[in-house]
Amino acid sequence: MLKQTVQRLEGYISASRRKNDVHMKWKKRLFGNWVRSMSSKPQSSDNRSTSYSVPKERVECVVIGAGVVGIAVARALALKGREVLVVESAPTFGTGTSSRSSEVIHAGIYYPANSFKAIFCVRGRDMLYEYCSQHDIPHKQIGKLIVATRSSEIPKLCDILNRGIQNGVDGLKMVDGVDAMKIEPELQCMKAIVSPVTGIVDSHSLMLSLVGEAENHGATFTYNSTVIGGHIEGNDICVHVTETDRLKEWKGTSILHPELLLSSKLIVNSTGLSAPALAKRFRGLKSGVVPPSYYARGCYFTLSNTKVSPFRHLIYPIPEDGGIGVHVTIDLNGQVKFGPNVEWIDSVDDISSFQNKFDYSVNPNRAERFYPEIRKYYPNLKDGSLEPGYSGIRPKLSGPSQLPADFVIQDCNTYYWNSEPLFWSRFHTGEGMVNTRMEARLEWLEKFVQE
Template sequence: MMKYSVSAKILRTLASSCRNPRSFSTGQYDSIPKEKADAVVIGAGVVGIAVARALAMRHGRDVVVIESAPTFGTGTSSRNSEVIHAGIYYPRNSLKALFCVRGRQLMYKYCKEHEIPHRQIGKLIVATSPSEIPKLNLLMTRGVENGVEGLRMMEGHEAARMEPELQCMKALLSPVSGIVDSHSFMLSLLGEAETHGTIFSYSTTVIGGHRGDDGINLHISESKSLQNWDKKSRLKPDLILTPRLVVNCAGLGALALCKRMQGINEGTIPRPYFARGCYFTLSNVKTPPFQHLIYPIPEDGGIGIHVTLDLNGQVKFGPNVEWINGADDVSSFFNLFDYSVPRDRANRFCSEIRRYYPSLKDGSLEPGYAGIRPKLCGPGQSPTDFVIQGEEIHGIPGLINLLGIESPGLTSSMAIADHITATLSK
C-alpha cells in the first residue's frame, strides 16, 4: 500500500498557526494548503479510537485522527455509565444487538489481556409491579434471541437474597454484564493505534468538506480559531486534506458535520435528536448497598435510572431522560450543550429509585455529571438502530458516517471497528 508522508507536518503547522476564520465563496479553495492522506478518522471518542486502531493494525492504513478537543475521550465517551452491556434490549439482528454482543465479548477479552480495570459483576433488571412483568419477559426473550449467555428469570425473594436492599416482584439476571474503566480502555486502544503509526491531531476541527475530482476534500481548521466565529459566515479552512478514506465518528456532531459536506445527498441525512441524561452519586455510605448493577424496566428514550457501581466502589444513579428542544446544527456541531446537573432533580430521582430501593435515605443524592445521547428518534418514537452510511447511500466516495451511536456504543466500539475494517476488505 502506498505510504503517505501525510499531514503530521501540516497538522503541526496548523496547530502552531493561529489564523482567524474568514468568509469565502466556493471556488476559493485554491489558496488553501492541501495535503493528501490515506485514512482520516474524525473524532477521538471510544468509537473513533477503536476504528483508528483497527484500520492501522488490521489494514495497515496510515491513519490521522482529527479531534476538535484538546485531548481524547472528552465527549460522550467520558459521560456514560461505563457499563459493559450484555445485548438484551435491542431487536434481533439489529446493529445494536449484533455489535453489543460481539463488542462485549471482544471488550472482556481485550480488558483481560491488557489488564484494563473491569469487573463482570452481573446485572438485575427488575419488575416492581405486576404490569412490568410482561415487559421483563419480553426482555428475556429478546436477550435469548440475541444470544446473550446465562440469562435467568427469578422471583423477587430470590433476587432479595442476592441483594437484600432490593425490592421487586421478579428479576432478570444477566451474569455477563459488567463495568469497565472506560478511560483506561480508550488509553490502551489509543496507545496501540499510535504504535501502529496513527497520528492524533488534537484541537483540530473538521469544519466541512466537498467532493472534488480527487475524491473527498476535508476542510480543517485549528479549533482555537473557531472560537470567535460569528456562527453565520462561511468558515475558511486552514488546510484541505484529501484522504482516500474518511470515517466520521464525530458523535454528537456527526450529523451536523454531514450537512457541512458539500455534495452529500441531503435526503439521506437523518434528523438529529438529543436527550440529556443526568447522574447523581450516593453520598454518606460506607459500603455500597448493591453488589450488582440494578436496572428498572426501560423508559422512553433510555434504559431507566439504574444503579451503577464504578470500580472505586462509588454508587451512581442515572441517567434520566431529558429531551433537548431547539438544539440546532451549530449547537451540536460545537457541542454547546448544557451539561449541568440541577440539584432539584434529586426529588424525581428519589421517587424513581425508591421503587426498587425503598430504604434510600433523604438527602443522600449529590449531583454527579451529565451526558448527551445522540439520538435518531424523538420522544414517543420507536427506538432506532445505529446507522452506518457509505457512498452507496450518501453519494460521497470514501466517506463512512457513523450516526446515532448512543448506548451501547461503548460496549460496541470494538465490534463497530471490526465491521468497518471487514467492510473495507470486501
C-alpha cells in the same frame, strides 16, 4: 496547533515516502509557504475556491473525532497497515460523550432480534472483555438485575428475557422477587432477570490503551483542530480543517474558512454529537444521507452518606421512553450512582455541536424526581443522600414516543458516517446497502478496515 499538526503530518507521511525526493521537495515547499503566510494571507470569501487558496494534503484515512469509537476505528485501520490521521477538536481524546457514560459493558438484552444493535452489542461485549483482559484494562463482570416492581411490569420483563435469549445472551434467567432479594437484600421487586455477563469498565483506561496501540502502529493524532466541513471531489472527499481556537468568536452566521484541506478516499465521521451537523456541511453529499437526529440529556446522582454500597450488582428498572431507566451503577472504586434520566433537547445548533458547548450542569433540584423512581426498587433510600454527579447527552436516531431506531449502515461513495459514539462495535455509515442480507452487511463491516 494546526501548524504543528501540519509539521507532524509532514513528518508522518515523509517517513513512509522517503524515496520520493521530488514529492518531498514539493511537500516541504507547500507547507513552508503556508506556515509563513497563513497569518497574513486573506482567505477567499467563496468557499468553493478554497482549494486554490488553502494548502492541501492527501492522507489515506482520516478519522474525525477521538472518542472511543474514533479511537477504536483508528486502531483497527492502523493495525491493518493503513495510513491514519485522527483529527480532534478538543485538547485530548475522549472529552465528549465517551467520558460521560455509565461505563457499563452491556450484555445485548434489550435490542430487537437480528438488529445491528443486538448483533454488535453481543459480539462487541465479548471482544471488549477479551481486549480488557489482554491489555490489563480495569474491568469487572459484575452482573446485573433487571427488575419488575409491579405486577403490570412482569409481561414487559418476560418480553425482555425472550429478546435477550433470542440475541444469544448467555446465562439469562428469571427469578422470583424473594430469590432476587436474597441476591440483593436492599432490593424490592416482584420478579427479576439476572444477567451474569453484564459488567463495568474504566473507560479512560480503555481509550488510553486504544490510543497507544493506534500510535504504536503509525496513526497520528492531532488535537485542537476542528473539521468544519468538506466536499466531494471526484472519487475523493476533501475535509476542511481549522484551528479550534479560531471558532471561539464564531457566531454561526459568517462563513467558516478552512486553513488546511485533507483529501482522502476513506473518511470516518465519528464526531458524536457533532456528526449530523458536520455531515450536512459536506458539499456533494446527498441531503437524504443524513438521518434526522435527536438529543437527550441524562443526569447522574451519586449516593452519599454511606461507606458500604447497598448493592453488589447493577440494578435496572423496566426501560422508559428514550432510555433504560434510572438505574444503579457501581464503578470500579465502589461509588454508587443513579441515572441517567431522560431530558429531551429541542434543538442543537452548529456552534454547540462543533465546540461541545452543551449544558452539562446537574441541577440539584432534579434529585426530587430521582427519589420516587429509585425507591420503587430501593425503598430504604434516605432523604438527602443523593448528590449531583455528572451528565451526558445521548445522540439518537429516534425521538420522543418513537420506536427505537437501529443503526444505519449505508455506502455513499466510500463516505462512512458515525452518529452514536458508543463502544467500538457500534457505528453508523453513509448511504445505500439497504436491501442486502444481514450476513452480507456484517461481512461488509468486517472488510471495512481491510479494503
